[in-house]
């Protein structure tokens with residue numbers, strides 16, 4: 001868990017970055033309509049959560065920075081018996097005053113009035129442009145003139161994870177491990193992608209992760225060659241591979257893990273050849289991770305290694321140098337080597353600094369490393385044995401003082417590890433039990 005004192009420290013760090021005579025207003029997330037009068041499950045806005053740890057809607061965090069002093073105010077909803085009967089308990093003003101280490105707790109219904117009173121001598125207003133609150137935005141526009149985006153300032157902070165954040169990420173990864181290992185171990189004969197998905201989601205929730213961190217991909221055979229395949233509704237075919245890109249969210253922190261496993265429990269020779277080439281690449285890229293390395297260096301090296309690998313397997317043909325110059329790998333490896341991960345699976349943290357220079361790796365950053373190769377079943381330029389295979393291997397890595405910590409290294413990944421898990425539990429075809 002993250003302590004109130006850590007949230008307080010984050011607000012103070014942010015306040016130091018703000019201009020004097022400014023007001024900063026951060027909004028909680030809106031409820032989002034699913035259809036008619038039903039909503040999607042509520043999920044707090046990540047920036048708001050990062051600074052408060054508060055999960056209720058219709059709340060506002062205000063930072064008033066004067067010439068010398070800083071005042072922090074949290075607005076939240078009042079207690080309301082009828083509302084709470086239908087929608088669940090609210091924290092309320094009294095408890096909030098005890099819990100949050102802020103200067104003032106006020107009620108959201110008084111937001112406009114209070115803001116007008118509090119904001120004398122204000123030159124600048126910072127808001128989070130990503131959160132859409134049309135009414136509040138109109139109010140701010142009508143009342144304040146110079147607007148600045150607060151998101152990049154919070155993004156800078158979110159880049160570097162604290163010890164308590166890393167613990168939550170590790171917990172999310174631990175739960176994800178259980179779900180992936182279960183997916184490897186169950187008998188998948190005559191089953192469907194959605195049954196495997198159900199098992200994964202069951203194991204997330206059963207182990208305390210309220211939600212997935214993103215819509216899971218369970219893609220058998222050629223479906224894996226659609227990068228954002230989320231229909232997850234095709235039968236599992238015995239001699240094919242299944243690409244499972246699934247991570248959970250634990251106390252708002254994400255994991256992002258991809259494993260590619262055989263339906264039958266055993267890899268074919270062609271599948272092994274391609275799999276091991278990608279796995280080797282992934283190991284080599286992970287080993288490059290340390291402070292001051294650039295993400296684009298990792299990307300370039302991944303492209304070199306994958307191009308060499310594709311050449312050696314006869315998937316790409318010709319001169320290595322020319323293939324690199326022509327970016328020929330893009331046909332089979334079209335995406336990036338990884339991304340920041342944290343409160344969001346694709347963490348809302350910058351890749352470039354204010355001078356548009358790339359931000360190098362630094363202690364405390366968490367990123368994914370996810371090489372993949374995707375070969376359409378209709379690609380006649382490729383040896384037949386590789387057609388219809390899509391493989392991605394994705395892990396979560398923490399940058400440490402001198403190198404890296406491999407956060408997800410306990411999730412089975414080598415061919416032997418995956419086949420062993422499949423073998424052990426052949427008799428166990430129960431989808432739910434972990």
Ligand SMILES: [Mn+2]
Pocket residue numbers: 256339368370394
């Ligand atoms: Mn990813």
